[in-house]
Amino acid sequence: MSDAFDQWVEWRHKAPGDRRSIPAELYAAVMSLPETDRSDRQRVNEVVRSHDEARREGRTVWLYLDYDEAGAPRTMEDPGWVKVFASADVAERWFKENDREGVAWEYEVEDGQPRGSVWLCSRDPASRAIGDPDWAKLFASIKAAEKWLEDNDPMGKIWEYPVQE
Structure with missing residues (x-):
């Protein structure tokens, strides 16, 4: 089973013309990180969980x-x-x-x-x-x-x- 980090990396490194997409929520969460943290599995999964929690709580x-x-x-x-x-x-x-x-x-x-x-x-x-x-x-x-x-x-x-x- 892939985590948010795997989805992000697969999407980010897809071949030109590949129409694969990721959920807007995942993209928004990862883009909230500094560029250097976007390749850190722990930071990516952490921020996606945090954004999901905020969304569920109406924040x-x-x-x-x-x-x-x-x-x-x-x-x-x-x-x-x-x-x-x-x-x-x-x-x-x-x-x-x-x-x-x-x-x-x-x-x-x-x-x-x-x-x-x-x-x-x-x-x-x-x-x-x-x-x-x-x-x-x-x-x-x-x-x-x-x-x-x-x-x-x-x-x-x-x-x-x-x-x-």
Whole structure:
């Protein structure tokens, strides 16, 4: 029986034209690791287990960036720029109606399950690198976000976004 690491390695080293795929959840979990850890069986299996646990406990959300509003670039301050979905299914339903080619990225929510909103902190609010796991930290409460900023980025800002159920 193969583990998450075996699936990752087989997919990563597949031949050109090989249409083999891996679950989006496995990909997202492994990509959250630094490049050097992606070849470490223990670290890969550990992060996949951790992400699975967070998902089962409702501590993940899916993010999508709605890049342009009538051709004008958007920023963190624009309430509609970041769409937050409670699950991959909710994101898929939204995409079918609004952006058939859209892609959402799964993020873990710090300090518990989101209740209506998440608070987002980004070290580089102008960045559009949403697929990068370090692009943002998400929190279930404003208190936790403020504490994280105080400890890690005192000049940083926090933005609140509603979670679509």
